[in-house]
Amino acid sequence: MNGGLLVSIYVFVLAIFAGIELISRVPPLLHTPLMSGANAVSGITLVGALISAGTGRGELSEILGFLAIVFATINVVGGFLVTDRMLEMFKKEEKQK
Amino acid sequence: MNSLINIIYLISISFFIMGLKYLSSPRTARRGNLFSMIGMLIAVVVTLFDKEIVHYYYIIAGILVGGVIGTYAAKKVQMTAMPQMVALFNAFGGIASALVVLSLFLIHPEQMDLSTSITTSATLFIGMLTFTGSVLAFAKLQELVKGAPVVFPGQQVLNALLHLAILVLAIIFVLNPPSAGMTVLLAIFVLSGIVGIALVLPIGGADMPVVIALLNSYSGLAAAASGFVISNNVLIVSGALVGASGIILTNLMCKAMNRSLTNVLFGAVGQESGTTAAHGKRQVTGYTPVDAVVMLENAQSVIIVPGYGLAVAQAQYALQDMVELLRKRGTEVLYAIHPVAGRMPGHMNVLLAEANVPYDLLKDMDEINEEFQNTDVVLVVGANDVINPAAREKGNPLSGMPILNVDEAQSILIIKRSLSPGFAGVDNDLFYNPKTMMVFGDAKDMLVKIVGNLKKDI
Numbered sequence: 001m002n003g004g005l006l007v008s009i010y011v012f013v014l015a016i017f018a019g020i021e022l023i024s025r026v027p028p029l030l031h032t033p034l035m036s037g038a039n040a041v042s043g044i045t046l047v048g049a050l051i052s053a054g055t056g057r058g059e060l061s062e063i064l065g066f067l068a069i070v071f072a073t074i075n076v077v078g079g080f081l082v083t084d085r086m087l088e089m090f091k092k093e094e095k096q097k
Numbered sequence: 098m099n100s101l102i103n104i105i106y107l108i109s110i111s112f113f114i115m116g117l118k119y120l121s122s123p124r125t126a127r128r129g130n131l132f133s134m135i136g137m138l139i140a141v142v143v144t145l146f147d148k149e150i151v152h153y154y155y156i157i158a159g160i161l162v163g164g165v166i167g168t169y170a171a172k173k174v175q176m177t178a179m180p181q182m183v184a185l186f187n188a189f190g191g192i193a194s195a196l197v198v199l200s201l202f203l204i205h206p207e208q209m210d211l212s213t214s215i216t217t218s219a220t221l222f223i224g225m226l227t228f229t230g231s232v233l234a235f236a237k238l239q240e241l242v243k244g245a246p247v248v249f250p251g252q253q254v255l256n257a258l259l260h261l262a263i264l265v266l267a268i269i270f271v272l273n274p275p276s277a278g279m280t281v282l283l284a285i286f287v288l289s290g291i292v293g294i295a296l297v298l299p300i301g302g303a304d305m306p307v308v309i310a311l312l313n314s315y316s317g318l319a320a321a322a323s324g325f326v327i328s329n330n331v332l333i334v335s336g337a338l339v340g341a342s343g344i345i346l347t348n349l350m351c352k353a354m355n356r357s358l359t360n361v362l363f364g365a366v367g368q369e370s371g372t373t374a375a376h377g378k379r380q381v382t383g384y385t386p387v388d389a390v391v392m393l394e395n396a397q398s399v400i401i402v403p404g405y406g407l408a409v410a411q412a413q414y415a416l417q418d419m420v421e422l423l424r425k426r427g428t429e430v431l432y433a434i435h436p437v438a439g440r441m442p443g444h445m446n447v448l449l450a451e452a453n454v455p456y457d458l459l460k461d462m463d464e465i466n467e468e469f470q471n472t473d474v475v476l477v478v479g480a481n482d483v484i485n486p487a488a489r490e491k492g493n494p495l496s497g498m499p500i501l502n503v504d505e506a507q508s509i510l511i512i513k514r515s516l517s518p519g520f521a522g523v524d525n526d527l528f529y530n531p532k533t534m535m536v537f538g539d540a541k542d543m544l545v546k547i548v549g550n551l552k553k554d555i
Contacts, residue, residue: 005212008325015334019341025121028461031443035183035313037130038342042190044335045320047144052200054150064200066155071193073163075186080134081171086447087127093455
């Protein structure tokens with residue numbers, strides 16, 4: 001097992017713990033926007049897709065990379081926009097009534 | 098250059114974490130989403146400076162196509178269709194990760210060391226099962242295919258064999274990556290897709306919230322796994338955050354239904370719905386909207402229990418009109434939201450927020466369950482299983498499920514089409530309770546009539 005992998009595993013496990021801490025604090029009120037927002041964040045695989053689509057080493061790998069970019073971008077753009085659309089609807093009552 | 102890129106990735110990760118932190122309050126949640134967007138933008142832009150990227154036309158074309166489709170979908174989707182949309186986006190995230198590792202293998206077949214080949218197989222497996230599982234979940238929610246669970250003899254054995262085959266293929270690949278190569282990876286690709294379908298087929302409509310949350314988690318884990326392949330921390334951390342979020346929501350949903358995850362995945366609940374519905378011989382008096390208005394006008398405090406039926410009838414706007422009228426009279430009105438109201442975690446809150454219900458009126462189960470005993474009238478619209486007192490007794494499908502203590506209120510008003518039981522197929526004794534007034538009819542019609550009568554009296 002090389003050192004790089006070990007560091008990656010450290011990062012992964014710590015991130016899981018941080019995620020559990022942070023997400024337990026999200027109230028049930030916001031669980032749907034949380035899911036669609038998480039959806040957008042999981043589109044981070046776009047970063048990998050960019051690398052695989054732009055290397056210029058063989059048509060097939062670039063086409064696979066292109067498809068990956070399309071799917072991941074739908075995920076990112078759609079996810080963030082729909083989350084924003086939902087969060088915009090959550091309004092507190094105006095004090096003066 | 099490389100460490101500079103990594104430092105900028107760290108900034109991007111910090112934005113994601115702050116984004117999640119701001120989601121802890123509806124006041125700051127929108128800012129949180131903006132932070133996540135900035136984090137994503139930073140990660141994407143800095144990646145474009147990666148030394149390996151020499152061609153930009155596929156990248157520009159891909160982002161344009163994906164961006165247009167994503168924007169269109171986000172603007173057009175109905176709030177009732179959010180579960181489908183999240184399912185579909187989970188699918189896209191999964192397939193994107195799978196395609197990325199396939200493409201990377203084609204680029205650097207010689208770079209497949211032990212850890213890269215293991216993580217490549219793992220990404221393919223998780224990514225593809227997320228893809229097909231989510232597409233099937235989407236089809237079930239969209240009612241393109243039947244929502245009822247599909248079970249057949251030998252299903253578990255087939256499942257076990259599929260997993261075993263994938264494991265063997267992965268080992269062959271790991272032992273000899275360059276020569277075993279593409280054929281083995283494609284076999285893993287296809288078999289993992291079948292695993293995803295086999296995972297979601299036996300799951301019924303009522304359990305979909307759990308499955309979507311679970312697949313949400315998987316789509317994050319797929320991204321994290323692809324991060325292991327290219328040793329990229331921004332993928333690993335963001336993927337892990339999404340994975341954790343999905344796991345937490347899956348757990349919450351299971352608790353709210355008092356079921357274990359294994360029971361949801363393999364229990365095939367809901368295939369016999371309707372069989373216990375026939376024996377409703379007890380009679381109940383039906384009341385009119387006018388009777389309901391008299392009751393509501395005399396109440397000091399009212400709690401509303403909405404269910405998904407409310408949104409199906411598109412009655413949430415009429416309901417909020419009614420609430421406004423009551424509050425103008427000085428009546429205290431709150432909404433009680435059960436965790437499984439709606440078809441995904443938190444769904445009912447979004448549907449009500451869309452109808453301009455201020456979020457301070459929306460109370461979740463734990464916050465409001467003590468309040469029912471001090472409440473004059475509870476109005477139930479479109480909810481059933483979540484208020485069924487049978488959940489407190491043993492020996493029925495609802496046993497042990499946490500419910501809203503509606504029966505503790507002074508009087509209960511239920512708007513419903515008939516006496517038929519809910520998803521769980523258990524008769525609801527609350528309908529026959531002497532404190533209960535049943536108003537039979539379509540939720541929207543009835544609420545519009547109630548609103549009309551309330552207006553007359555002002």
